[in-house]
Amino acid sequence: MIELHEAAVSVQAPGGELPLLHPTTLSLTEHRVAVIGSNGSGKSTLARLLNGLVEPTSGRVTIDGLDTVEDGPRVRRAVGFVFTNPDAQLVMPTCAEDIALSLRRTIKDKKVRRARALEILAEVGLADKADTTVHALSGGQKQMLALAGVLATEPRVLVADEPTTLLDLRNTQIVADRLFSLDQQLVLVTHDLDLAQRCDRALVVDDARIVCDAAPHEAVAFYRSLVGA
Numbered sequence: 001m002i003e004l005h006e007a008a009v010s011v012q013a014p015g016g017e018l019p020l021l022h023p024t025t026l027s028l029t030e031h032r033v034a035v036i037g038s039n040g041s042g043k044s045t046l047a048r049l050l051n052g053l054v055e056p057t058s059g060r061v062t063i064d065g066l067d068t069v070e071d072g073p074r075v076r077r078a079v080g081f082v083f084t085n086p087d088a089q090l091v092m093p094t095c096a097e098d099i100a101l102s103l104r105r106t107i108k109d110k111k112v113r114r115a116r117a118l119e120i121l122a123e124v125g126l127a128d129k130a131d132t133t134v135h136a137l138s139g140g141q142k143q144m145l146a147l148a149g150v151l152a153t154e155p156r157v158l159v160a161d162e163p164t165t166l167l168d169l170r171n172t173q174i175v176a177d178r179l180f181s182l183d184q185q186l187v188l189v190t191h192d193l194d195l196a197q198r199c200d201r202a203l204v205v206d207d208a209r210i211v212c213d214a215a216p217h218e219a220v221a222f223y224r225s226l227v228g229a
């Protein structure tokens, strides 16, 4: 279970303290939770709080009781994070090496690790790209590789921050179908309201606070009325 206990984030700005998230208390138990809202509203800040990429300035965030600050390494193992831009997380020269990197904690033997990496690549349709440089992949292929790499670490929760924003319709569908096929709890930050509607619960963030927390169709309607769309 993901829990925010009066968790707030702020930064020091020239004009004084700037709130990025006002104190928020929340329990997320649903399989799939969407986070929607305008640019700059605070969605990424909320998402990054969940795996300790951002630490609360006050209050606490816990994942299955683990505190994101006190138990940082365990939280980061439990909560996988997918970025909008896969280049942010693809660090190894080839696709197989990138997946193998994610497996290094669970599989010590190098040969076994490579064999498992090849299986994972095959599962996401990248079998023929094993020894290809990650830079030669298309945007959709890169995002699938990044997602596969995160899933290879076997996280209990997956937080995805606009994972389809850079993708075309077909690749959006492929990545979304993979995300929605997962057994893990999914927190999905998205501007794609169709994807938000496929979740079990949706949070609308506006001006650094959660202004609506409801069933997705209700939250999407609220968001549309908020922006006058």
Ligand SMILES: Nc1ncnc2c1ncn2[C@@H]1O[C@H](COP(=O)(O)OP(=O)(O)OP(=O)(O)O)[C@@H](O)[C@H]1O
Pocket: 011, 020, 037, 038, 039, 040, 041, 042, 043, 044, 045, 046
């Ligand atoms: N470290 C920081 N220092 C100062 N301001 C920050 C910092 N991080 C984020 N912000 C500001 O906080 C606000 C919320 O940012 P955040 O990235 O959470 O928004 P978002 O809802 O994810 O936006 P988008 O949809 O554009 O990705 C923005 O105005 C952003 O400029």
